[in-house]
Amino acid sequence: MASDQDRTRGTALGAARRYVPHLPAEEWAAVEGFVTAAVEDCSGQTAHSDRVLLGTAVRLVHWAWRTGLPLERPVVFHRSTIVRFIAVRCGCWTKTTRNTYRSRLLRMGEVLAPECQTTTLPGLSDSSAVLPYSSAEQAALRSWATGQRTAGRRADAKVLLALGMGAGLMGGEIVPIRRKDIVSDQRGILVQVVGRRQRLVPVLAAWEEMLLDILSSRTDPEAFVFRPDAARPNPNVIAHFTRGDGGEPSTSRMRTTWIVGHLTTGVPARALIAAAGVDGFTAFQRCIPYLPEPDSEQAGKLLRRPMPSS
Helix, strand or coil, X not given: CCCHHHHHHHHHHHHHHHCCCCCCHHHHHHHHXXXXXXXXXXXXXXXXXXXXXXXXXXXXXXXXXXXXXXXXXXXXXXXXXXXXXXXXXXXXXXXXHHHHHHHHHHHHHHHHCHHHCCCCCCCCCCCCCCCCCCHHHHHHHHHHHHCCCCXXXXXXXXXXXXXXXXXXXXXXXXXXXXHHHEEEECCEXXXXXXXXXXXXXXXCXXXXXXXHHHHCCCCCCCCECCCCCXXXXXXXXXXXXXXXXXXXXXXXXXXXXXXXXXXXXXXXXXXXXXHHCCCCHHXXXXXXXXXXXXXXXXXXXXXXXXXXXX
């Protein structure tokens, strides 16, 4: 006679066999075993059916895999990973739906990685916060770019990252940039932003090489640097290009990362306002929570700074 454990395993495996993923076959193959095993071990341990757990877990696991995280339970089902998944991948969902998915995944995390559930949970806002990319996520984005399936897509992915992460350009500003709008001289690589908020923006040194590699082969001065075969700028071209990549990369998150980095390193406010193409410092208000805590001793010295000599 089958034991309760055997019946539970059979129920989970049966749900997995009946599940029809909305993923390319090769991507489902990469995550299927991890997802199925996780659901199997959660079967009967939560208030949710195996089918519900399967449909929920596959979204988290596929996102984690596409992001470059190792498929290990303490990583994927860590509370901080779940929180970031909800904020990044599910930002366009309603607050109710995000709360439902977060609740299911947290319950799975309590079963699969109980030692990783001690982080304090932030409240869910009505619209997801635009989080900066961590160092690990930035490395994963570089891998995402170099792992594109064709040379043309690899080049476009690198341009997208270099202009978004390296120059803080918004999506609508990246699309119309032409080869002639980018110059390289002793000051580094400079991007001439066109349109309503025209300005000249230096590219961060960390992203220069990626852009230089592309500029050496894309020499037509009138061609767009991103999707150079386009006849005219298409405001939806970035969304079309990144579709199917787990909701990333996000130009909004890249811009936030760029702003937070400059604020952290102490770039003068007026210089950053000009480079960002904004009207004033209040435009950076949403980035303040992501700045590192200042050293109290150093902050005290700066706030007390001596009177300038006459």
